[in-house]
Amino acid sequence: MTLLLCPHTHVYLNSFSALPLKKISTRKIRNSIRALSTTPSEMEQPMRGQRLMEFPHLLAPHKDLMVGLISAVDKRLHGHLLPSSASVPPDAEYYQNQSGASQGSLCINRGVDSSHIDFILTSWLHLSLPNGGAMDITNIQGYLKSSTDAPHFQFELVQCSPTYFIFFLDLIPRKDLVLHPDYLKTFYEDSRLEALRKQLETQVLEAKPYFSSSLYFRNVVSPTGILVSITCEDGGTTERAEEIIRANIEPIANEVLELWMDSCVCKGGTATIEEDERDQLEKRDRMIKSRAIEMDLSSSMPIQFGQDVADRILGVIRSVFRI
Template sequence: MAQREVARAVADQAIARLGARLLPSAVPADVAEFRNGAGNAVGSLDVHRGSPGSSIDFMLQSSLHCKVPNGAIDITSILIFLNALTDAPHFLLELIQGSSTSIVVILDLLPRKDLAFHPDYLQKYYEETRMDEQRGKIEELPQTRPYRSPSLFVRSACSPTAIMVSIDCGQGGEKALEEIMHGQLATVIQEVLQIWLDNCVDSTTEMDEVERDCLLKRDRIVRSKSIEVDLTANLPRMFGPDVSSRVITEIRKAFGVQEP
């Protein structure tokens, strides 16, 4: 499946570059792979914590597959979050596919500061890295439409160069979509990851205590809120309360946030 292949290539690229900065996977077997009672939904979760002294907080990969009456829903996520040694953006990729001819893509360097308050941060990570050109490469495809997350919070948390699009190739467009995914989309995801690897992973930021507290607090709010919006809303529907509570517990652990 194109979605999985593209995500795997990106994850491999990240893991190869991050190397010893990542600790071995640390997820119990019944969360590394999980399914629902009815057998129509299956998921996987993999979390690597960052090694001590590195700027990596964690790398999280997840995939969900759920059969529905007219086909299946597939969601793949790759998050690589940094810790408070730096204020550089996190890496975020989410692919949400509800049919074989269309896909929603969310790809961003997730900002960790208020961009309107910190134009220097905006310039460093978004203007100088020419992130907007990557967005342009996807949005110029005629099959692409802007995707507005129904969550205003998700829209607020993303950067102004975030790629948030729905690519719809219409009836009979299975092959066209596969070509885009293996072509322009895979290229742009890899390039954005490369920009992130080159500009964010090895950066360290001098911060006084107030700044670090503020960064940590903001990180925590964004993480809690993402779990609330993204997972606690969807997982129980797909996997029932027991499985999803086990999975969400592991994700909370990775994110370092408590239940609300």
């Protein structure tokens, strides 16, 4: 099972041999990346480590997408967040296995006391596969506190090969949508989420629904969540894959992120949260985080990175998850 740094939802890729994988050539890290707007005081305490922003193994549009999403978070939510260095030590910001074939970078920005944000976790993983290929996983997730019932944010793009990838984008519900129809209406029916899901389905004919083998996972995602696999049959070139990321995935991901920041982070939830409801939200969030560790991370991390590295990274994540 492949390791994905998603605390509550992840794509299950059970058989490496079943995927049309080819070895991804390592790109040279660009000397400069898109600059983020900072003040002198912010430069003294950067919001995240430099290694996160390198994305050294991705297709160019995939890297541009990640840098753009992170820049949007920094611009809109900078006042809500603490620097990643407050939660992630240097030896967890970037890590690799003994051979250096598998690498990862982790950034976690906790929310300030006055913010609805619990934390925003951003990561990339470059994983070596038994057949000599590689898999690249990029992930952004935003968790909110129990001061609001608004959904969490989840973005993940898995580059299984230069022409095959899996895309997951959702606002993860924190209430039962059958028992709370007002919640369904506010965050899903009255938003553009379903229209965006259909837009991708219509515009990208190569996109096929991806069904996780985990029934638990299928129960966690929202009815408007996007979970697709995309295979580009173009003679092994990356042109079509790059076009899809740039022209289709990027605008949809940007719009959903903006929707989450505006409607969930800044406006809050559907009602004032009473103490008993707060307890239920915390219980649900805690169970989702715990299942993520148990189902995937605790078994996959030692296989990919060795026990010492796995213990170090999982220790940081467990501390932030408070489990």
